[in-house]
Amino acid sequence: MKTEQSQQQVRMITIDExxxxxxxxxxxxxxxxxxxxxxxYRIVRKGEVRVNKKRIKPEYKLQMDDQVRIPPVRVAERDDRKAPSAGLNRVSQLKDRILFEDKHLIVINKPAGIAVHGGSGVDYGVIEALRxxxxxxxxxxxxxxLDKDTSGxxxxxxxxxxxxxMHDQLRQKKMQKDYQALVRGxxxxxxxxxxxxxxxxxxxxxxxxVRVNKEGKPSETRFKVMQRYHGATLVQASPITGRTHQIRVHCQYAGHPIACDDKYSEQKFDDSMRELGLERLFLHAAQLKFIHPETxxxxxxxxxxxxxxQHTLTKLTKTGS
Incomplete structure (x- = not known):
């Protein structure tokens, strides 16, 4: 995208791929x-934004090499105090957690405790840090x-x-996500x-x-037992749909809430897991299968x-596979 800058002047932008x-x-x-x-929407409706010198509607889809006229607009002052610094520990550590990268994609092993994006009281998330x-x-x-407390x-x-x-793959259910969760019982x-x-x-x-409710959206998760322990089970959870908190609520609904889930778990079980040293929600996006967008x-x-x-699992007593 080529642009001639300054928010207080008319800008002409050439649309790229x-x-x-x-x-x-x-x-x-x-x-x-x-x-x-x-x-x-007002500047579009009034015709102040033009594409190839013509008025357009908000739903117009941009084409390669379109010439877009942007009128002068006043942009709110940016609060740089909230912008993450590249030197911050949590931001810089993301660089070491990249699992795959090429000119099309970055795949990262997100740590627990950091949101994927800023908002709702969070100054910044993974996407702001990567920028x-x-x-x-x-x-x-x-x-x-991924939920803030979920890693992977x-x-x-x-x-x-x-x-x-990638969004087409998600919609057509061609992308497979496999999570690991430690659940009660x-x-x-x-x-x-x-x-x-x-x-x-x-x-x-x-x-x-989120609650199971007949008026809710259809949701499906497939489960497989990975390892049984005394009082707990490590399961693989593969969501077919992608609803908010889906795996967490489906585990609770099945009678096996995830360890240290502050919204959906059970105090006694969580306390026993914390005694073993568990410090976070035991839900991890362990594997992703997808079709590369170019190759x-x-x-x-x-x-x-x-x-x-890992440490928590070593503290548990295996009871079979």
Whole structure:
């Protein structure tokens, strides 16, 4: 994308392959960070934004080499105090957690305790940190998400074409995600598939939770026992749908909540796990299988369990496989 700068002047932008296919309204909201959404739609509706000298609608999809006219707009002042520094420990450690990288994708082993993006009281997340670490990279977007307390494989696109390719795979269920979770009790061998509709709720306290509810969205997770322990089971959980907190709620629904889940687990079980040294939610995105957006090669990327999870397993007593 070539641009002639200055927010207080008319800008002419030439659309490249990374932005071809994107709706003009979404393109503008990314480009004009700090500008209210209502203003973005207003300047489009009034014809102040033009593509190839013509008025367009908000749903217009940009084409390669389109000439986009951007009128002068006032952008909110950026609060640099909230921008992560590349020297910060947590930001710089992400560089050491990259599992795979090429010109299309970055696959990272996300640590627990860091959000995938800023917002809701969080100043920054993985995607903001990566943008600091890769200042020359003009496009970096999350392909999917992981809960803040969940660790493991996270996929980031470096090109819009790669993002679209990955999203098509997710929609067509061609991408396979395999998680590892330590759950309470002995997982029943016949519970190989949990199908339970999930509904998002907001409690009076303002806390957001998810519950199994017939009015919720259809949700499916497939489970496989990996190792049985005294009082607990290590399972592989493979979500077929991608609902918020899906694995966590499906485990709870099956009667086997995940260890140290502050929303859905059980105090007595969690206390026993903490006594063994577990310091976090035992849910880890261990493996991701997908088709590479350029080579069409079927790829498998794996992320090892972190030391705290590994240490916890060594403290448990195996009771069979």
């Amino acid at each position: 990374d932005h071809a296919g994107q709706r003009i309204d979404n393109f503008l909201m990314t480009l004009l960070k700090g500008v209210p959404k209502s203003m973005v 600091v670490l890769y200042p020359e990279q003009k496009f970096l977007e999350l392909v999917h998400r 494989v996270l996929l980031v696109a470096k090109k819009r074409s790669a993002l679209k390719h 002995s997982w029943q061998e016949h519970d190989k598939v949990v199908k339970a509709p999930l509904l998002k709720l907001t409690l009076k306290s303002g806390e957001r939770i 069409e090669e079927y790829m498998t990327v794996q992320a090892p369990l972190d030391d705290n999870l």
